[in-house]
Amino acid sequence: MEVSKPVTAQSLPKKKFELFDFFYKYGTILTILVLIGVFTAANPSFVQGHNLMNILRSISIVTIIAIGITISLSVKGFDLSVGSVASLSNAIAISMFVWFSQNTATAIFSALAAALMVGIINSVMIVKVKIPDMLLTLATMFIIQGIALTYTKGATISQNMVMPDGTFATGKISAAFEKIGQVPWIIVIMAAAVVLVHVLLNYTKHGRYMYVIGGNEEAARLSGIPVDKYKVAAYLLSAFFASIGGIVLASRVMTAEINAGTPYLMDAVAAAFIGFSVFGSGKPNAFGTLVGAILIGILQNGLVMMSVPYYSMDIVKGAVLAFALALTYYKQKK
């Protein structure tokens, strides 16, 4: 058929949309650069090596949890329970050492196992019972939070803590476990999570299937993709990364405070959503999520250095985030 000759690129319209395309693709990165500029101007030590390391360390837990959210977003799911899964994993890992004097492997595996149980419950309820993901994970978020609280009896678990019977806990956290939350391992774990999931989503069949499901579930089903299996896998991975986040957190603070993982939820969600626009990908992606987390981390760190009082920090943080999003999503009407 003659008419179907593909039109060649010779007639590309230039210039007109470029500025907006540029902002859409690089808005987030631009904001990061501007922030670095501003913070450095205010306090030159901001760009010193050890502070940059500091920032990387501080964002690693958020990033790891956000990577899990990214996976659930890729199948158009949403997992709100990651924060409490992190809390639970944190509590289990520390308690294994402190209460039960177990070794590192047992502590880590118990934490992961508990998280995977949550992942299974989430995915069965979403995929089989067909409860909308947001609602279901909102419910499990509370349940898990409650379980973690009940498990710790509402107390902070730490070495040498006073047990209910009045004695001191004798278990010690192993030196190996302590390393996880320290530089460089904490950063290595984060980088590994980002790279692994980036490769999974972009370079493998499975990743493509997940995006296809996220793009049009019905079309995916009719293409013969085992939609349910991939959704289950997505929620399991989401819980898995939340658990890793919780374990790293445990090692970093060496205690299990109540709901320690909860504050990470919102930052992680924000990082994943900011990540959509990075380099114009338009969909959830691991690398973008990292950039999102970096943006948040820099903000947090810079604001502290500029000694913005903690109580007004959220205002600035939220405003800059909104600005970064506006820069990326504002597109001229075509």
Added chain:
Amino acid sequence: MALLEMKDISIEFPGVKALNHVSFASETGRVHALIGANGAGKSTLMKVLSGAYSHYTGEIHLDGRKAVITSPRDALEEGIQIVHQEVDTALIPYLTVGENILLHDLVNEMGRKQLVGWKPLHKKATRILEEMNISVSSKMLVSELTLAQKQMVLIARAVSAQCRFLILDEPTAPLSHSETNELFRIVRNLKAQHVGIIFISHRLPEIFEICDDITVMRNGELVIKENISETSIHRVIEQMLGKSLDEQFPFLNGKVGEIVLEVKGLSDAEKIKDLNLTVRAGEIIGIAGLVGAGKTELCKTLFGCTKITAGDVFLNGRKLKLKNPHQAVRQGMALVPEERRKEGILVEESVAANLTAANLGQFTKVFSFLDRRAEKQKAVEIIQTLGIKTPSEKTKVQNLSGGNQQKIAIGKWLIADADVYIFDEPTKGVDVGAKKDIFELISALAKRGKAIVYASSEFPEILGITNRLYVLYDGRAVKELETSAATEEELLFYSTGGR
């Protein structure tokens, strides 16, 4: 009488010059056909007219006065209404029919009123529906409607407002014969009320039935404008394709083999009742039936989408127990679904990702890593065989014309090598040239020994492409016929419940 003139209109999208100095003119009180191959620019021209784009060059004149149309609102104020090709995108599924019809009023005419008066709203909507003789309740949710009904609701919405020009972009594609006649009645009515109608369709016979003028587009340019009484189908096809089209249906060799698919006493929970059919290797069987006869339900049940409540399906002599389409695909089945936008394509993904979605396993290396080079190669190959008009294989499918999207829905199954191919209205919205390509593809599949089920309400197509056919009426296969011995009248007779 009002005169509409579009002068020297050009528009570009990244990689495509969609319209190239097009000058189009139309009058009120006449029905004006706009035709052209898939991707010729028909929808784009009409979108310009209805204010969907602001970055075009050229001028629009109404009654010799320059009209500035750069937003849908501008167009509405000039009395230009459009019913889009993809009806789903223009309706709000969880609102009622009445609200959808009067959406414009709800949005713009409320003034200071804060409360919606439900009674008057439904009364007004019901009156509009009655005037147009559409048998849909104003209180139904749009999500419960069939495609044809949604179409009707959109037309009702368009004419309920002030309307000098009504653009219908492929309105008849999802409609049955009687629904099409219904629509034509409405169109003639509107014409008598001095509305100018611009009518896009790939069904040439109906254009010659209803239209007064015809404009043909090709490759973003206007080729001819003529009076319909002074032209012929043949000339129009030649103008739109740039060459004449000979025999539309390919020759079938009729060599058939063993039974591949056998259905015995099949019922589903809703529509299909006690249905029997067989398909042999190399055979194309037709499922003829009006819209609503159960063709889509049958296709989906065979493909494992809905549960079988009674009866059995055998594939190559083995009993099939399909729980989901994934298993159907693994057993060697393929389905090209009817509602492509909802079920067949991924609008946000590239052409290549769409084409390989059904069989990505072919394009992987160790550890399921994607082999992008192989993927690209195959995609380019399919783009060429099907004549898909796209700037590149990386283009997002939402930027392609409707007919080209349909080709992609078909193309992805050409990559997956199945034994049984089920086509549900595959030529919907496809131009005559591409239709021929699709028929040739299907017959080539049959020649390779594939078993093919071809469901359609286009009886001439069924008669042209199949070896054998079943007429479906109300979920039952009421008649089996050898295609060579069947006539269109017979099909119509049985498909309307005749015995």
